[in-house]
Amino acid sequence: MHRLNRPIFAEEHEAFREQVRRFCDKEIAPFHSQWEEAHQVPAAVWRKAGEAGLLCCWLPEEEGGPGGDLRFDIVVAEELARIGATGPGFNLHSCVVAPYIAHYGSPSLKAEVLPRMVSGDCVGAIAMTEPGAGSDLAGIRTRATWADEHWVINGQKTFITNGVNADVVVVAAKTDLDKGAQGVSLFAVPTSSPGFSRGRNLQKIGQHAQDTAELYFDQVRVPATHLLGELNQGFRYMMRELPLERLCISFNCQARAEAVFGWTQTYVKERKAFGKRIADFQNTRFKLAAVWADLQAGRALCDSLIERQLYQSLDSVSASAGKLWHSEMLGRVTDECLQLFGGYGYMHEYPVARAYTDARIERIYAGTSEIMKEVIARSICDESRR
Numbered sequence: 001m002h003r004l005n006r007p008i009f010a011e012e013h014e015a016f017r018e019q020v021r022r023f024c025d026k027e028i029a030p031f032h033s034q035w036e037e038a039h040q041v042p043a044a045v046w047r048k049a050g051e052a053g054l055l056c057c058w059l060p061e062e063e064g065g066p067g068g069d070l071r072f073d074i075v076v077a078e079e080l081a082r083i084g085a086t087g088p089g090f091n092l093h094s095c096v097v098a099p100y101i102a103h104y105g106s107p108s109l110k111a112e113v114l115p116r117m118v119s120g121d122c123v124g125a126i127a128m129t130e131p132g133a134g135s136d137l138a139g140i141r142t143r144a145t146w147a148d149e150h151w152v153i154n155g156q157k158t159f160i161t162n163g164v165n166a167d168v169v170v171v172a173a174k175t176d177l178d179k180g181a182q183g184v185s186l187f188a189v190p191t192s193s194p195g196f197s198r199g200r201n202l203q204k205i206g207q208h209a210q211d212t213a214e215l216y217f218d219q220v221r222v223p224a225t226h227l228l229g230e231l232n233q234g235f236r237y238m239m240r241e242l243p244l245e246r247l248c249i250s251f252n253c254q255a256r257a258e259a260v261f262g263w264t265q266t267y268v269k270e271r272k273a274f275g276k277r278i279a280d281f282q283n284t285r286f287k288l289a290a291v292w293a294d295l296q297a298g299r300a301l302c303d304s305l306i307e308r309q310l311y312q313s314l315d316s317v318s319a320s321a322g323k324l325w326h327s328e329m330l331g332r333v334t335d336e337c338l339q340l341f342g343g344y345g346y347m348h349e350y351p352v353a354r355a356y357t358d359a360r361i362e363r364i365y366a367g368t369s370e371i372m373k374e375v376i377a378r379s380i381c382d383e384s385r386r
């Protein structure tokens with residue numbers, strides 16, 4: 001595939017890419033199908049990734065990080081996408097969970113957790129969703145009350161990525177029942193805390209190597225230093241951090257769509273029907289041309305959003321539009337490409353089949369496509385929210 005020049009990356013990022021690629025080919029690709037059967041990535045892989053410098057690359061040295069920037073974490077995500085590895089939840093750990101702790105954590109919490117997130121000894125998860133509240137997060141029922149100099153947390157979360165492997169969970173809980181969204185606070189909860197337990201590792205239609213769990217909190221006590229930021233400001237912090245989470249979906253979807261296109265391009269040149277290559281049918285050629293056009297547009301949008309994030313100017317509406325577009329685009333691309341594989345495209349052993357089922361969730365988590373449209377539409381149609 002003809003690649004667009006990507007000026008957002010410097011030489012140091014491309015050198016790092018070579019290193020990450022070697023790691024992925026040696027430590028991830030040969031084992032990923034085993035992890036799919038186990039529905040989990042082993043803890044040792046997290047530590048190997050930490051040793052290789054693949055976790056929390058953006059975290060400043062004074063916080064215990066390697067002092068890189070977000071682009072190094074994007075390289076890690078893109079290289080995992082290249083081999084179709086959706087199991088390791090490195091991106092969520094590094095770019096979604098770690099920022100909450102780094103931006104809002106107390107000095108003692110940061111010192112306790114962040115260096116261990118960098119080394120892979122402490123895996124991070126974020127728990128907002130509950131059985132009764134997903135899109136409508138103001139409706140969460142998990143509660144935190146102050147008693148005996150501790151926050152005491154009670155409640156249940158579901159669909160939590162990295163939930164089985166997690167050592168620390170950023171938990172959204174109600175701290176003022178009368179204030180709706182303004183009564184939500186965030187806490188960093190070690191999973192070693194008495195009263196914390198995990199439910200099932202949930203069986204999904206895709207992303208089989210990714211652990212996704214139910215979490216239970218029964219009188220879980222955490223010290224005041226584990227409150228993130230200020231009391232009742234949790235919703236404000238989530239709104240501040242969500243553009244980056246949505247950007248993560250964009251760059252992951254874009255990289256995975258490019259990988260699927262590459263596999264398809266190879267396949268249609270090898271496979272024959274009616275004495276011709278599949279690549280010789282006009283339908284194939286036009287489908288791939290249309291996918292390629294999508295990929296070019298997606299790459300330009302994706303890199304411009306990354307650039308805006310690097311300059312701290314990525315707003316919620318633009319990130320939501322990106323999340324909407326890239327997740328829908330990945331859905332289209334995996335569907336069109338799978339079709340070109342014929343029956344083999346439906347076989348689990350073919351990466352395109354896994355990519356197809358792996359892709360479906362991208363339109364749902366981190367805010368559904370419908371919620372993304374709501375966010376965008378409000379800025380278009382409601383004067384006060386522009």
Ligand SMILES: Cc1cc2nc3c(=O)[nH]c(=O)nc-3n(C[C@H](O)[C@H](O)[C@H](O)COP(=O)(O)OP(=O)(O)OC[C@H]3O[C@@H](n4cnc5c(N)ncnc54)[C@H](O)[C@@H]3O)c2cc1C
Pocket residue numbers: 126127128129132133134135136158159160161162204212361364365366367368369370371374
């Ligand atoms: C594999 C997986 C991993 C996940 N990882 C995490 C995680 O790590 N942490 C976490 O906290 N959560 C996680 N989630 C949860 C995910 O973010 C939620 O599932 C998602 O936000 C949707 O919430 P819901 O499932 O409750 O659906 P609902 O909110 O019940 O929505 C159902 C349907 O109604 C639509 N809808 C809802 N409100 C509106 C509206 N205002 N206008 C129009 N349509 C609307 C939705 O778009 C959807 O189509 C994960 C989910 C999955 C499946």
